[in-house]
Amino acid sequence: VWHGAAAFAQPSGRDMMTSLGRELWVIGDELLRASSRVSRTDYGPALSQCALSLRNAADYMLGEGEDDWEATQGELESAAASCEYWLPEENFQGLVDLFGYTEPAPEVEWPRASYSLQQLRKLVAKATGTWLAGVGPDEFE
Secondary structure, three states: OOOOOOOOOOOOHHHHHHHHHHHHHHHHHHHHHHHHHOOOOOOHHHHHHHHHHHHHHHHHHOOOOOOOHHHHHHHHHHHHHHOOOOOOHHHOHHHHHOOOOOOOOOHHHHHHHHHHHHHHHHHHHHHHHHHHHOOOHHHOO
């Protein structure tokens, strides 16, 4: 019997980590696709490194192997450092901060992590067009 309101359960830390990890993997994959198209430019290798670090961090978040939160944080910091010019480091901070506690992914950090993902998604979508706009056919892989 429907009584007009649905009860929503708060997601668990593992559920939130899975959700964030999936989104991060998609962002990393999109960046990797773009970087492969501009691999012969000056910024292709940096974008590739950033993309691989994002996907590695996502794999850790998704539970591919052990929950190695220190490695997750390291991959996120590596991604931020490798493409700082296109994706400013402050856009990664909400994600990096998830792993700066004794127990990873405290609920208090979820909104900042979600915001970081939104910003990264927007920046990658916007920048992809810019990266590919000036690339001639001889620069494609």
